[in-house]
Amino acid sequence: MNIWKISFRNFQYKPLFTVLSVLVLSISIALLLGIQQMDTTFQKQLENNVGDVDMVVGAKGSPLQLVLSSVMHIDNPTGNINYDEAQKIAKNPLIKLAVPISYGDNYMGYRIVGTNNDFSSLYGAELEDGRVVEKPFEVVLGATVATQLNLNIGDSFLSSHGLAENSIDEHSEPLTVVGLYKPTGQVIDRLIISNLETIWLAHHHEEEGLEEEHTEEDGHEEGHAPEEDHKGEHSDHEAEITSLLVSFRGPVGLLSMPRNINTTTNLQAAIPKFEMDRLYQFTGIGVTTVTWIAYIILIISCITIFASIYRMIRERAFDLALLRTYGSNTFQLVKMVAYEGFLIVGIAFFFGILFSQTGLYFIFKMIAQQYKQHIPFEIPFQSVLQTGALVFFMVMLSIGLAIFPILKMNISKILSHEK
Template sequence: MSLTRLAWANLRAAPLITALNVGLLALGTATIVVLLLLSHQIAETLTRDAEGIDLVLGAKGSPVQLVLSTVYHADIPTGNIPLAEARRWTEDQRVAQAIPLSLGDSARGFRIVGTTPAYPALYDAGLAEGRLWDESLEAVLGAEVALATGLRPGDVLTGSHGLSGMGDRHAESPYRVVGVLSSTGAVVDRLILTGLESVWDIHAGEHHHGHEGDPAAEGGSPGEHPDHESDEEHAHEDDEEPHEGEAEHGHHDAPSLDPRTEAGDDREITAMLVRYASPIAAVSMPRQVNAQSNLQAAAPAFELARLLRIVGLGLDGLRAFALILIASAGFSVFGAMYGALQARRGELAMMRCLGASRMEIMASLLIEGLLLGLAGAALGVLLGHVTVEAVGSVFTAGRGVSLTGAILLSDELLLAAALVLVALIAAAVPAWQAYRTDVSRTLASHA
């Protein structure tokens, strides 16, 4: 008959009050666990999407908007920029990789992104089916797009102007699906990828038709290129030096794509995703771009931090609410323990008669608080995870954040420890009073 069993028996003897206290503690804990899991996974997803992108070059405007539209594909772009001018900056030796993006169309609610094979490579997206795009108007679907639309290689997809899906349909130039990417958990899962030339062809493309080779080479490492067929425009790419970001040098037979030799190049892209060769570039490059060009340079990490701070304000409010819940649970535990102390004073005095020390009397009450705290913490953590898992499976499909309750964060252990501490503190005052109880007077007064 240990003190723990005694405490357990006392808790079981008042099942309603015990359940109330455990429930209150669990609710507060669960609320915080949900917040922890949500903010962790949102931040993780957002960070993952921006990984490998040190800088975005795009049209002037809001830097948050630029990052949202080109990194997270969640806002409308700030505008277009001349490909030639973007190139001028990305030929810089401070740049290790530059991936052009061209946005503007969507299909079935998913954005169509004109880019190079380096873009899916950025997210380690391999091919689940088919191949990457080779020619204009060939499209490769992100894993979620394929799942949602049921489209497979060989199917046809009609894009429409605008990102909302409400714009004019480009019915005369449908895409041919040639591949499906494997699932990555990143934003690329929800995109339809194609070559830059497709976008140009659809929108302004008469005079550029057929010159798809060069943008595909931009920034992509040769090894990631799709199998080239006998297309003569592709043949020379295999010979090119593996200098990422400086890939134009070998393209003398495609002069119209080199901005330095063709002043009249008016092709536009939406943004260029830049990876620095060295972190030192972060010091000088964004400032130079912003000061010396019509482009805007925005650092996703910086803008992300700003965004998360804004999101964090909302979470702080919820967190305060959860803390109030836990505090009231603490008061409830205190009330219950205090009531129990009054009811059990005689018993506790009798335990002293049986040889219990004052410490043991105090411990028996503290253990009750401890058990309440442990039960509340365990139930709360469980409840929080079940909630997030349920929310994740029901509400987040297709929204870019995949939520799961099946991860355990180290913060949760801290939280559980804090909760147990709250219950212990709530039990401490009654326990201290029990410690100080005058046994003789207690036994005499209830005669």
């Protein structure tokens, strides 16, 4: 027999009560950990998706929309811009890399982006297999697209018009897979990369055959905003793109160029990092609120633990007095009660981590399905440690306060009240 064993037996003695204490504490630990982890993962993911894109140039509209559509690929584009005009901007010596992109089609919900071969270098994506796009109607697949759709080099498919999955409005020209990218954990994983001509040609054919249908269906216009421009464009034989992704040589470009473009041209320049920070401030309020709720739950569970330990000491006053008559000293009794606290905290922490990790796993899986992107899943050890230290401190404080009566215990009084 030793103190640990006695603590363990006390811990087992009232199972329902113990289970409830552990449960309340582990739920609050799970919430705290889960929120912190989700917060850091999303922030990291957003920053990650920006890649090397310092500036994006597109049609006038909301800068946030431009970034969400052209960099994050989760929103509809603001409109189209003239390719020649974009190329003029691209010649600026401050620019290291300017990649034109054009999109408006999808296959099974995955966006098809017409661009050039510099696009992959913005995200540091390398070819896993095959080669880059050389001719129109050839595509290279991002890693997620390839695995999710089970497509391989040599396979071909028909793309659909618009950005949402549909099988009614298919293009007639099949696209052939010529290469696959390695996974990057960035937005390119869920894109189908082709060249600009593929998009232009697809829509050129389209217009000849399906013009009437287009004007009737409004829904498309949202998914494929540049519709009207397209018509004008093609009649003028002027090529258009959706936006231009720019990577600067140094910070000077970032300081001068966006303002220059916004004031002197009818184009719009947006800075992804800035827009993402702004977006993050909006969502951050939600995260802060939930974090506070988690802290409140933590405080409540600490009060619960305090109350239960305090009650346990009161209820067991006679047992504790008996232990004193057996020769145990106050310090041993304190140790005994503290060990019970350790047990509760330890087990609650284990389950807290388990709950938060399984919960997040399913949340991320859901998000991955919805946004067609795999989010790297990592445990932030620092926040686990911080939360752990906080929970441990709170619980130990509760125990300390509850133990105080033992230290002041008058054994004789407790023993003579047995009758």
